[in-house]
Amino acid sequence: MRSIETCFAPPLFPHILTKENFSVVIVDILRATTAMCTAFEMGATEIIPVAEIEETIKFRNKGYLIAGERDGIVIDGADFGNSPFNFTREKVNGKKIVITTTNGTQTIKAAHISNTVVLGAFSNISYLTDWLAKRDQNVVIFCSGWKNKFNLEDSLLAGSLAQRLLKMGFESDCDSTKGAIDLWDIAKVDVLAYIQKASHRKRLQRLGLDDVLEYCFTLDTTSVVPLLRNDAFIDAMK
C-alpha cells in the first residue's frame, strides 16, 4: 500500500518517516508553484529554480528569462517577478526560465533527497493526482510555508491532494495529513473566504500583490506536472 506523509514546513522535512521510494510534491501556493505551473501551461520549456539571487546572473547571457523576487519585490535585472500573471504565452512560449523565490527554491533544494520531485498547486491538482496515482511510489507533500513556519494556503493544498489520493488507494497514518484534510474540509466550501485569515494573504495585500488570490485557489487551470530532471523542471505531461 502506498503511503502519504505531509510536511508542514522546511524545518520538519529532515524528520519525515517515509524513507524510500517516494515522490516529493513541493507546494508554494502563493505564488511560486502556481506561477511555475502557469509558465509551463503557457509554453515554457524548462524552469531552473535557484536559491540565491546571485545565481541568476550566469543565466542572463544564455537566453534565459529571469523571474525573481524577495518578499514580494521584483529583484534588479529580472524580467519579471513571481506573479502567475507575468507568465503570458507571448512572453514565455518556447522559452527557458530561471526563477528565484523567497520560499520555493529553498524547499526544492531540500527535496532533492528524492529522485522524483514534482510541483503541486490548485492549478494542476487533477493532472498531478492522476500522475501520482499511476506511479508505484509513496508520496510526501512538502509545504514551503512562510519563513520556516506553517502556513494555511500550502496546508490546504496538502489536504486537498491527500484527500484525492486516499480515494485512489493510498493510505496515511500521518497526523499532519489528517489535520490538513480536516482544514481543507472546512475551507473547500468557500476557499477564498477561508483564506482571508491567512497571514500571507495579508502580506500580499499590503504589497499590492493580492490580485492573484482567486487564480491561485482555482482548480485545474493548467494540465501540467512540473518534474525535476537534474537541476531543471520540465513538464512531465509533454
Add this chain to the structure above:
Amino acid sequence: MRSIETCFAPPLFPHILTKENFSVVIVDILRATTAMCTAFEMGATEIIPVAEIEETIKFRNKGYLIAGERDGIVIDGADFGNSPFNFTREKVNGKKIVITTTNGTQTIKAAHISNTVVLGAFSNISYLTDWLAKRDQNVVIFCSGWKNKFNLEDSLLAGSLAQRLLKMGFESDCDSTKGAIDLWDIAKVDVLAYIQKASHRKRLQRLGLDDVLEYCFTLDTTSVVPLLRNDAFIDAMK
C-alpha cells in the same frame, strides 16, 4: 495587545516570530504534561524534567521519586512510568519527582529561552488560561509533537487554549494558531471520537497504554499551573 503564536513541533521553535516578553506553554498531552499536572494536583512539591535517562541516577539517593519511560516503556530503576494514573496522592503527596520522557523534556529544554515556562494540558486549561490572562506577556504555545513531527492531540490543546485567550483580549496573526483553532472546532464536539484517528493514540493502544485517553482529554481535573523555576517545576497556584 498581547499576541498568541503556536509552534507545532520542536524543529519549528527556533523560527517563532515572537521575540520578547513571552510565556511559553509546553504541551505534551499524551502524556507528559497531563501527568505532571496530575502529580501537582496530588501534592507533589517539585518536578524536575531531565532529557536523558542517565541524569535521573544522581537524584535516586536524594529522596526523589523517579518517573521515566522511553517509547511508552518504563525505564529500569524508575518508580513508575508516565501514566497520570501512577501519580496517586498516596505515592506523590509531599514528594519531589524527577521525570524523563520521550518528547516533553526535550521541549522544555528548548523553551528555556523564555523565563516564563508553564505546562499546558486539558486537565489545567481553565486555571492556565486565567493565569496567562492576568500576565502582561505574549504567549507562545509549544507543542511537543511526536519525534519532531506535528501531532493532533497537542495541536488540539493549542487550538482550545488559543480560542480561550482570544476571547480574553489576546490577538493572533499566526496561521498555526488559526489552523489549530479550526481543528479544535471540529474535534470539540466529541474529542474522544476525533482523536481515534491520531497516530499516537494507536501507538498507545499497541502498547496497552491507552487507558489514559479519556482522562487526558477531560477538561479541568486539576487546579494547577506548573511553572519552571530554575530547573524545577513548581505549582504557581500554591
